[in-house]
Structure formats: structure tokens, C-alpha cells
Amino acid sequence: MTPDHSQLSTHNSQLTTHHSPFTPHNLPFTILITGGNGQVGFELQRQFAPWGTILAPTRQALDLTNAQAVDDYLAQHQPALILNAAAYTAVDKAESEPEQARRLNAELPAQLAAYAAKQGITLVHYSTDYVYPGNGETPWQEDSPTAPLSIYGQTKLEGDEAVTQSGAHHLIFRTSWVYAARGNNFMKTMLRLGHKRETLNIVNDQIGAPTPARLIAQISALAFTPHASRLTPGHSPLTPYLSSGVYHLATQGETSWHGLASEIFKQAAQRQVELAITPENTQGITTAQYPTPAKRPLNSRLALSKLERALGITLPTWQSQLALTLQEHLEHY
Numbered sequence: 054m055t056p057d058h059s060q061l062s063t064h065n066s067q068l069t070t071h072h073s074p075f076t077p078h079n080l081p082f083t084i085l086i087t088g089g090n091g092q093v094g095f096e097l098q099r100q101f102a103p104w105g106t107i108l109a110p111t112r113q114a115l116d117l118t119n120a121q122a123v124d125d126y127l128a129q130h131q132p133a134l135i136l137n138a139a140a141y142t143a144v145d146k147a148e149s150e151p152e153q154a155r156r157l158n159a160e161l162p163a164q165l166a167a168y169a170a171k172q173g174i175t176l177v178h179y180s181t182d183y184v185y186p187g188n189g190e191t192p193w194q195e196d197s198p199t200a201p202l203s204i205y206g207q208t209k210l211e212g213d214e215a216v217t218q219s220g221a222h223h224l225i226f227r228t229s230w231v232y233a234a235r236g237n238n239f240m241k242t243m244l245r246l247g248h249k250r251e252t253l254n255i256v257n258d259q260i261g262a263p264t265p266a267r268l269i270a271q272i273s274a275l276a277f278t279p280h281a282s283r284l285t286p287g288h289s290p291l292t293p294y295l296s297s298g299v300y301h302l303a304t305q306g307e308t309s310w311h312g313l314a315s316e317i318f319k320q321a322a323q324r325q326v327e328l329a330i331t332p333e334n335t336q337g338i339t340t341a342q343y344p345t346p347a348k349r350p351l352n353s354r355l356a357l358s359k360l361e362r363a364l365g366i367t368l369p370t371w372q373s374q375l376a377l378t379l380q381e382h383l384e385h386y
Contacts, residue, residue, distance in 0.1 A: 082133045084101055084104060085127075085134070085136070086108065087165070093231065093269050095235065096271075101274060104291065105134075118157065127168050133291050135174065140158055140179070144345075161212070162215055162216050163212065167221075170219045175292060177273060178212065178224070179225075179269070180209050181205075181206065183205055184209055185353075187202055193355055202347075202350060203347035229261045229353045231264055231265075232265060232378065234386055239263075240378065241382070247328045247330040248327065248329060250330055251329050252330065252335070253314065254335075255311040255336070256309065256311060257310065258351055263374070263375060303355045307371075316375060318332045324380070
């Protein structure tokens with residue numbers, strides 16, 4: 054078993070068009086979050102609510118596949134900040150739907166970046182470890198050579214390049230193995246299967262860092278949060294304190310999908326979750342034993358030092374973040 058779930062989010066947001074449920078209606082700034090009902094988009098709404106009025110349009114309010122509709126929406130609402138968490142994330146399906154993937158993963162970011170450049174605002178864009186070739190065992194640096202293995206990875210890379218070349222002030226956060234307390238993701242799939250089945254075969258030769266959507270949103274907000282050492286007169290609250298560029302945003306450490314599943318079952322059992330499976334009954338298999346239409350990278354390790362230095366932080370371990378996310382899921386979902 055290997056995941057083909059959402060890396061970030063689709064554009065099928067189900068939240069209110071003009072005001073997030075987390076947001077007062079009288080704040081001075083307007084923030085557009087695309088993919089607002091996806092895992093990352095939902096968490097971004099919660100984190101950025103203090104900054105301004107959140108726009109998280111539903112698909113009915115804004116069809117992101119329609120370039121003219123996007124232009125019209127931007128002209129009407131004139132956001133002061135854009136957080137682009139929308140993406141075509143069906144990794145295998147993208148192999149047979151390349152144009153649909155390219156629209157959301159490449160053309161939409163290019164369109165948003167062009168608007169941001171023209172208006173002099175910031176675009177925050179979310180990308181993926183799938184832009185790298187996935188070979189070796191060394192963590193990828195932000196300037197490592199890119200060589201995507203799939204249509205999904207290729208179109209995401211095209212989006213990154215369009216944003217970088219747009220002239221807009223931008224932050225591109227490349228992350229890996231995204232999951233959350235809500236939505237469809239690997240953690241929730243494992244809990245569902247582990248409740249019913251006594252054994253599972255799970256891929257053990259793809260290595261990366263599971264990263265919760267909550268952490269991605271928290272770090273995104275931290276990029277806009279003033280620290281005493283970097284306060285500057287006249288700084289806009291919607292201008293980040295990071296220079297434009299690509300940053301890796303993931304948890305510390307590494308594991309395989311098999312290792313992640315085993316840890317999920319271990320932590321769930323510690324919380325008295327009823328399971329048919331035990332961590333010892335998860336069997337590791339190779340990627341070759343679980344063929345999929347899209348090729349997956351074996352090495353999804355991301356070097357984190359650039360972002361840590363820029364923000365003056367140490368990113369948390371994947372195990373500690375799994376514990377927080379699992380607890381949130383059990384308490385609220």
C-alpha cells in the first residue's frame with residue numbers, strides 16, 4: 054500500500070465565500086486562500102484569521118479551472134495577500150489528465166503570481182517533494198536539481214518556476230507527506246484499516262517526513278509574525294519577514310510509510326483506540342511490489358536548515374507532530 058491522497062488540497066472548498074467562520078468581518082485586510090477546504094487551506098484559515106477578512110471561495114463561487122473567472126474574482130475582491138493551497142493532487146490520475154493537472158498546478162500559480170506582481174502583494178505558494186528525482190539518500194536542498202518522476206511532480210515544478218519568475222514577492226513552501234486531523238489522508242486511512250484488519254502490507258522503501266497541515270499553516274503565519282530582532286518601521290503586517298524564494302517546510306527526522314503506519318498504530322494503542330492490528334503485524338513491501346500509474350520518489354528527505362535559520366526556529370519531530378495530530382483527530386473528528 055502506498056498513498057495517493059491529497060498532498061495539499063483541491064479547489065473544491067466548501068467554506069463560506071466571503072468570510073471564514075474563524076474571521077471577524079471588520080478587519081482591514083482581505084486575504085485570499087485558494088483550496089480553503091483542503092487540509093492545508095483549512096488550517097491556513099485558522100492561522101491567518103487575526104490578519105484580516107478571509108476569502109475562501111467554494112468551487113461554485115470560483116472555478117479555479119476557469120482563468121477568466123479567476124481574473125474577475127481578483128479584480129472584484131482585490132486581496133492584499135494570496136495563500137495558494139489549491140492543487141490537482143490525484144497523483145495517479147494526473148498521468149491520464151495532464152491538462153487538468155497543469156491548469157491547477159502550473160497555470161493557476163502563474164496567474165496568481167502575475168496578479169501579485171502587478172499589485173505589489175505577496176503570494177505564498179505550497180509545493181512538494183515530488184519535484185525532486187527521488188534518488189539517493191541525501192536530503193534535498195532548495196537549490197538541488199529538480200527532475201520530477203510524474204505528471205503531478207512536473208506540473209508542480211512548472212508552477213514553482215512560474216512563481217519564481219513572476220517578479221512577485223513570494224514564498225514557496227515545499228513540503229512532504231501532508232496529513233491532518235480532518236480530511237482524507239494516510240493517518241486516517243490507517244486508523245480505519247487497522248480497526249478492521251489484523252495485517253497490512255505497506256511500502257517501506259520510500260523515505261520522507263510526515264508533515265501535518267497544522268504545522269504548515271503555523272509556520273506560514275510565523276513568517277509574517279514580527280520578532281523583536283527584526284522589527285522595522287512601517288512594515289506591513291501582510292509582508293513576510295522572509296526573502297522571496299523556496300523554503301523546505303517539513304518535520305525533523307525520517308521514516309517510511311511502513312514506519313509511519315507502525316507509529317500510528319503504536320500511538321493509537323497507547324490512547325486505547327480499538328484496533329484489530331498491532332504494529333508488529335504491519336509487513337513492509339517494496340515500491341516495486343505495489344505498482345502505481347505514477348512513479349513515486351524513493352528519497353523525499355528535505356533539508357530544513359534554510360527555513361530554520363531564516364525564522365530562528367527548530368522544526369519539531371515527525372513523531373511529536375503525529376501525537377498532536379492524532380490527539381486532535383480523536384478529540385474532535
